[in-house]
Amino acid sequence: MTDVFKALAHPVRRQVLRDLRDGPCAAGELAERFPVSKPTMSGHFNILKDAGLILAERHGTTIRYRLNVSVADEAIGWLMELVAKDQPKPGEGETE
Amino acid sequence: MTDVFKALAHPVRRQVLRDLRDGPCAAGELAERFPVSKPTMSGHFNILKDAGLILAERHGTTIRYRLNVSVADEAIGWLMELVAKDQPKPGEGETE
DNA sequence: TTTCTATTTAGGGGTTTCCCGAAATATGAT
DNA sequence: ATCATATTTCGGGAAACCCCTAAATAGAAA
Numbered sequence: 001m002t003d004v005f006k007a008l009a010h011p012v013r014r015q016v017l018r019d020l021r022d023g024p025c026a027a028g029e030l031a032e033r034f035p036v037s038k039p040t041m042s043g044h045f046n047i048l049k050d051a052g053l054i055l056a057e058r059h060g061t062t063i064r065y066r067l068n069v070s071v072a073d074e075a076i077g078w079l080m081e082l083v084a085k086d087q088p089k090p091g092e093g094e095t096e
Numbered sequence: 097m098t099d100v101f102k103a104l105a106h107p108v109r110r111q112v113l114r115d116l117r118d119g120p121c122a123a124g125e126l127a128e129r130f131p132v133s134k135p136t137m138s139g140h141f142n143i144l145k146d147a148g149l150i151l152a153e154r155h156g157t158t159i160r161y162r163l164n165v166s167v168a169d170e171a172i173g174w175l176m177e178l179v180a181k182d183q184p185k186p187g188e189g190e191t192e
Numbered sequence: 193t194t195t196c197t198a199t200t201t202a203g204g205g206g207t208t209t210c211c212c213g214a215a216a217t218a219t220g221a222t
Numbered sequence: 223a224t225c226a227t228a229t230t231t232c233g234g235g236a237a238a239c240c241c242c243t244a245a246a247t248a249g250a251a252a
Contacts, residue, residue, distance in 0.1 A: 006209095010209095010210090036210090036211070036212090037211075037212060037213080039211085039212070039213080039214095040210070040211055040212070043209095043210080043211085044210095047209095058218090058219085060219065060220065061218070061219045061220060062219095
């Protein structure tokens with residue numbers, strides 16, 4: 001959970017996730033859309049990947065990243081518990 | 097949004113939010129539950145407050161913090177857009 | 193005013209984040 | 223093997239984060 005929220009705590013990384021809603025995209029093509037260097041974008045991709053928010057697969061010489069919805073769902077779940085009216089108090093939550 | 101996710105990206109701060117689901121709580125009483133110093137906890141409270149996730153009000157000599165659900169709802173909204181099946185593509189989102 | 197408690201601010205040290213340019217790796221094509 | 227493209231790793235520097243102890247502030251009570 002910490003890694004997920006940390007990954008979400010950067011505007012570039014959030015926009016990457018939004019861009020990937022339209023479907024998978026190569027690292028380079030994705031990187032060109034942002035005003036930072038490719039090494040920097042590569043670092044952002046790694047942070048998103050380590051958090052589980054995106055998945056990578058090679059296609060020849062390029063690497064395509066795609067959104068991993070399930071991890072985003074976990075973050076939603078955590079927040080929903082926080083704001084829920086009926087409190088699921090005992091025993092649940094903060095698995096990590 | 098960046099500040100909100102950054103505030104959520106620390107286990108102590110997330111547990112503070114969870115504790116505040118049970119109702120408002122004084123800074124000191126809250127701080128005693130965690131294995132870090134009070135100044136450190138004061139810093140965490142500030143980060144949560146600046147993000148809008150908690151609200152503070154004095155009660156005599158003590159300060160009570162309480163959960164601000166609406167900001168958590170915004171974070172949920174952002175994530176829901178990310179994982180939504182029908183894509184609310186044009187124009188919306190990332191207000192900040 | 194003095195005193196007591198609650199909380200924050202100040203200062204400092206170690207770690208991590210964020211960005212870059214340069215160099216290295218990986219894969220496919222010639 | 224050589225070349226070209228896609229992507230990452232390697233250093234390094236500035237800023238931010240995280241934690242601490244010690245000192246300062248705010249308020250209530252005596």
